[in-house]
Amino acid sequence: MPRTTTRIPAAPPAGRPAAARSPMAPPRSFVWSRRIFLTLLTGFVLLPVYVMLSSSLKPLQDVSGEFRWLPSGLTVRPYIDIWSTVPLARYFVNSLIVAGAATVLSVVIAIFAAYGVSRYRFRGKRLFTVTVLSTQMFPGILFLLPLFLIYVNIGNATGIALFGSRAGLILTYLTFSLPFSIWMLIGYFESVPRDLDEAATVDGCGPLGALFRVVVPAAVPGIVAVAVYAFMTAWGEVLFASVMTNDTTRTLAVGLKGYATQNDVYWNQVMAASLVVSVPVVAGFLLLQRYLVAGLTAGAVK
Amino acid sequence: MTVTAQPAVGGEAPPGAPGSVPRRRTGRVRRNVLPYLLLLPALLLELLVHLVPMVIGIVMSFKELTQFYIRDWGAAPWAAFDNYSLSVDLDAPVGEALLHSFFVTCAFTVLSVGLCWLIGTTAAVYMQENFRGRGFLRAVFLVPYALPVYAAVITWAFMFQRDNGLVNHVLHDQLGLTDGPSFWLIGDNSFVALLVVSVWKGWPFAFLIVMAGLQNIPRELYEAASIDGAGLFQQLRRITLPSLRPVNQVLVLVLFLWTFNDFNTPYVLFGQAAPEAADLISIHIYQSSFVTWNFGTGSAMSVLLLLFLLVVTGVYLVLTSRGRRTADA
Numbered sequence: 196m197p198r199t200t201t202r203i204p205a206a207p208p209a210g211r212p213a214a215a216r217s218p219m220a221p222p223r224s225f226v227w228s229r230r231i232f233l234t235l236l237t238g239f240v241l242l243p244v245y246v247m248l249s250s251s252l253k254p255l256q257d258v259s260g261e262f263r264w265l266p267s268g269l270t271v272r273p274y275i276d277i278w279s280t281v282p283l284a285r286y287f288v289n290s291l292i293v294a295g296a297a298t299v300l301s302v303v304i305a306i307f308a309a310y311g312v313s314r315y316r317f318r319g320k321r322l323f324t325v326t327v328l329s330t331q332m333f334p335g336i337l338f339l340l341p342l343f344l345i346y347v348n349i350g351n352a353t354g355i356a357l358f359g360s361r362a363g364l365i366l367t368y369l370t371f372s373l374p375f376s377i378w379m380l381i382g383y384f385e386s387v388p389r390d391l392d393e394a395a396t397v398d399g400c401g402p403l404g405a406l407f408r409v410v411v412p413a414a415v416p417g418i419v420a421v422a423v424y425a426f427m428t429a430w431g432e433v434l435f436a437s438v439m440t441n442d443t444t445r446t447l448a449v450g451l452k453g454y455a456t457q458n459d460v461y462w463n464q465v466m467a468a469s470l471v472v473s474v475p476v477v478a479g480f481l482l483l484q485r486y487l488v489a490g491l492t493a494g495a496v497k
Numbered sequence: 498m499t500v501t502a503q504p505a506v507g508g509e510a511p512p513g514a515p516g517s518v519p520r521r522r523t524g525r526v527r528r529n530v531l532p533y534l535l536l537l538p539a540l541l542l543e544l545l546v547h548l549v550p551m552v553i554g555i556v557m558s559f560k561e562l563t564q565f566y567i568r569d570w571g572a573a574p575w576a577a578f579d580n581y582s583l584s585v586d587l588d589a590p591v592g593e594a595l596l597h598s599f600f601v602t603c604a605f606t607v608l609s610v611g612l613c614w615l616i617g618t619t620a621a622v623y624m625q626e627n628f629r630g631r632g633f634l635r636a637v638f639l640v641p642y643a644l645p646v647y648a649a650v651i652t653w654a655f656m657f658q659r660d661n662g663l664v665n666h667v668l669h670d671q672l673g674l675t676d677g678p679s680f681w682l683i684g685d686n687s688f689v690a691l692l693v694v695s696v697w698k699g700w701p702f703a704f705l706i707v708m709a710g711l712q713n714i715p716r717e718l719y720e721a722a723s724i725d726g727a728g729l730f731q732q733l734r735r736i737t738l739p740s741l742r743p744v745n746q747v748l749v750l751v752l753f754l755w756t757f758n759d760f761n762t763p764y765v766l767f768g769q770a771a772p773e774a775a776d777l778i779s780i781h782i783y784q785s786s787f788v789t790w791n792f793g794t795g796s797a798m799s800v801l802l803l804l805f806l807l808v809v810t811g812v813y814l815v816l817t818s819r820g821r822r823t824a825d826a
Binding site: 237240258310314334377469480481 | 529531533535536538539542545546547548549550551553554557616619620623626628634635636637638639640642644645646647648649651652656658661662663665666670697706709710713729751754758760765778779782783786792796799800802803806807810
């Protein structure tokens with residue numbers, strides 16, 4: 196975390212002489228209101244996290260009866276039972292494959308598209324960006340059923356199984372993150388000076404050589420940010436996962452309901468499973484969040 | 498400007514080389530084709546997953562598409578505008594329910610977007626200056642954004658349980674604010690529950706974007722203002738908020754579209770059938786199509802929803818962009 200703290204102060208250190216600092220030192224009332232606000236907000240944010248963590252270590256009677264702030268006894272049983280109550284490991288692998296593949300493909304495709312838009316002038320450029328961005332506003336429910344029919348028909352016509360398969364889900368999810376990724380990378384690529392790739396082209400690189408040797412390395416924070424976004428989108432999606440998967444391809448988004456829809460809800464197991472499926476994304480996100488902020492600052496928020 | 502400034506693509510045709518006329522032509526052709534090639538994968542996928550299905554969805558909305566025709570939907574009889582008139586007929590139960598769901602969604606969206614923006618902006622402004630523990634707090638605040646929707650919402654569903662949830666335990670057992678344990682996930686309270694979860698989940702995104710936007714405000718503005726004797730509130734009103742305008746324009750729109758179309762939160766919180774008080778439009782349409790197996794009507798409702806969002810987005814962009822131009826002038 197120290198890296199983030201040093202990175203974020205937007206002030207160029209030199210442009211802030213000590214003399215100018217003191218009149219800007221915030222008054223006490225400001226410091227106190229900030230303390231109160233941020234404390235309350237932290238409580239609100241962390242409350243569910245605490246419930247998730249503490250309940251996942253409670254014996255079943257603690258989560259079936261009246262809520263207790265502190266467990267009557269600590270147990271790791273829920274963490275052992277979650278794997279046998281539902282086939283959680285299989286869901287986990289499915290989610291990893293689907294989200295991982297969707298992320299890689301989405302990032303690569305977005306890099307090409309953003310490079311095309313930011314470096315070339317061509318007919319239909321504006322139409323392309325507007326169309327791609329406007330797909331963001333489509334209600335998922337509008338194209339859920341048609342997409343399902345298309346996948347089934349492609350399957351019948353060509354034998355490529357898209358419906359119920361991981362491939363179909365990968366294809367769907369990668370287009371979900373694509374518009375935002377392209378938009379953010381366009382902004383990011385624009386901030387990489389053109390002289391750099393022109394110099395590379397003079398040195399004998401083709402346009403793709405310039406892209407991969409000059410532009411992409413200069414835009415790593417933006418690309419990492421886009422990858423984090425794409426992974427989270429695919430890892431968390433519920434609607435399409437619930438319609439487009441079957442028993443073998445089910446992802447965590449749907450699989451987690453396995454604990455909750457039975458007559459007797461094992462809340463301690465639900466919480467343990469929620470925690471287990473959250474750890475990879477939350478840890479990854481927190482590690483990479485400074486890229487996301489840097490990427491947003493340089494790219495999207497201009 | 499880009500095209501003229503680019504040297505010969507590929508660099509394999511040095512200017513003035515023998516036979517440069519035809520080679521330059523191929524260079525130009527490649528140069529013109531290359532951007533399209535770069536965009537092709539993105540375009541094809543968007544066509545496959547978004548645009549073509551949308552067109553099919555529009556066609557379906559004019560058909561009488563019930564479960565009998567699902568295998569061969571092309572054979573379903575044409576229904577002209579029947580699905581639409583059914584959806585907007587306010588005297589019939591279907592239209593009435595849709596209108597109710599629409600109003601619920603509007604109220605929910607306005608409250609949720611407003612609160613998300615307010616909390617996110619306040620937190621970002623408070624955290625603009627460095628202080629001890631700021632980096633840690635920022636990481637904590639981003640946790641709700643990073644958590645997968647279903648994991649976070651299931652936890653909230655547990656907290657809102659009537660008999661073994663935290664919310665009733667605090668409100669009833671510990672503070673004695675309610676006469677008895679209340680139901681949160683059915684009945685009128687469900688609207689509040691949904692709103693709380695939605696704000697908890699949504700505000701960090703506003704925080705993230707505003708925080709990024711704040712970093713593009715030149716430091717010197719604040720220094721000049723404080724030398725001129727402007728207080729913190731003045732600085733907020735005269736510098737911070739105006740500088741955030743372009744960021745806010747996009748942020749509010751994105752929050753609006755996400756919240757209005759939100760399916761995941763109510764679906765995980767309530768299961769397939771949302772209580773009437775929290776019957777968001779996406780859930781409502783999902784139920785109208787998949788639970789009652791009437792896909793034609795469901796599609797018509799989706800098209801109406803899309804039209805509404807298009808109009809709102811268009812009007813919003815025209816209004817906010819005009820305001821921006823006047824402000825700049």
